[in-house]
Amino acid sequence: MPRRSRYSRDPLGLRRALSGWLLPGLVAAMALLAALAVAGAQGAAGLADRWQRGAAAAVTVQLPDAARVEPALAALRAMEEVAEAEAIDAARLDALLRPWLGAAPAIPLPALIELRLRDPRADPVLVGDRLAAVVPGAVVEAHGLWVRRLAALARSLQALAWVVLALVAAVAAAVVAVATRAGLAARRDAIEVLHGLGARDADIAGRFARRLGLLAALGAAGGTAAAVPMLALLADLAAPWVGGEAARGLSALPWPALLAVPPFAFLVGWATAQATVRRWLRQLP
Template structure:
């Protein structure tokens, strides 16, 4: 039995590349990569939601609001072809929004508020405001396009930053694998030199190292990815109001599952390719 095991592992890689250091480091890298993937997906979802939703939203304020003025404003707005929908904000909801600043019973008159949704976010709200002011003097139109553009730009910047973090994580993981491979080469230098002197091909030696390192890296990535899932689900649940989702099922389905599932195979490929390159470069330097 001992001879059979030795024949399957003539370089003693199970001893040279054993322990939890490499899988543990790769698990940490996979955890960071999972967080970066979720960050990139969340930033993209936020940018799309803001651009499609809030960018087309417009608020109309009616000073000295009474039922007749608000109704006249609604009729005028709904008759405009650029307006997809116009709804007067419920006074109780308006009071709830103003309560943190004005208290439970505001001492100043509160204007009536109408929420609009435009058919096209590129429509100039100033033109709508001018036509509305002719029918309802004093009406003010406030568009949210400027701050929506800024928030969307911020979300795109966060998405780009998350992708940069992914690249950095991949480079760090490759460096960690290269260091671990060199340590394994140093530990089994005598056995490698003997086999190399007996005619073992560089591809065979590098392939054994690459398979061992790739499996260790993939195992670490599985652990790191599994550890990231609960944390990501919690973050998505907390971000539900901004992403338009709620509930545990939405938290799980909102995870970047394609990217998470791909992490262990990618870790195997990074480990395998890095070990191959490292071992071949080392073997080429042998006399």
């Protein structure tokens, strides 16, 4: 009689009292949201980092004509806050501007120098002032302001993702608490019998906690698995923004964080069930 002997280790009959797909299904939906939030947080962090590190340090110097490029380069390379100064090749500039100006621009193009500052927080205006003193007509264009705005946006998105994650965990705990109460109501007689036979609160709460933690972890595993294709698609779409060297598709996903979702769900389910059952048991002497 395998069906019956199987219950010997489950004296509260929780496999039947706490069964069905409602709880794992709800947890799966929340794990999906959690996975999206985790990936969003990591993606936003990556973008913010990259923009701050890369673009914020890039400064363009405009010169009225090509003859002043060499003195300007010499002056810039002498400055200690400048990490790198490189003239932009005229052919490349032509290629960059062709879509806007046509194949043979009638207007004279300025010469451009790309700068990289050692410290992205340094004020490029000061560099520009000192350069203008040496090479008249030099104008410094910093992208710092819009990069800082983009980075601030990315950081807000990241913070939002963490808030969403906390909210999802709280809702998951509430769902587990409701399921625990339903299980307590269904097994009230059995709990009273075990309690009367001398079961400790820890025995009874532990059985509920293991069962509910397992259900939550199963649901979370399903939800996270469902999130993976979506995230892979998003990672593909985001790849150009994150830079060419970034991996695409599946390998771009934040795997450690995603793999942590089911164990985290188990912990939320376990702890919520423990607290709910122990509080309920206080009504028994």
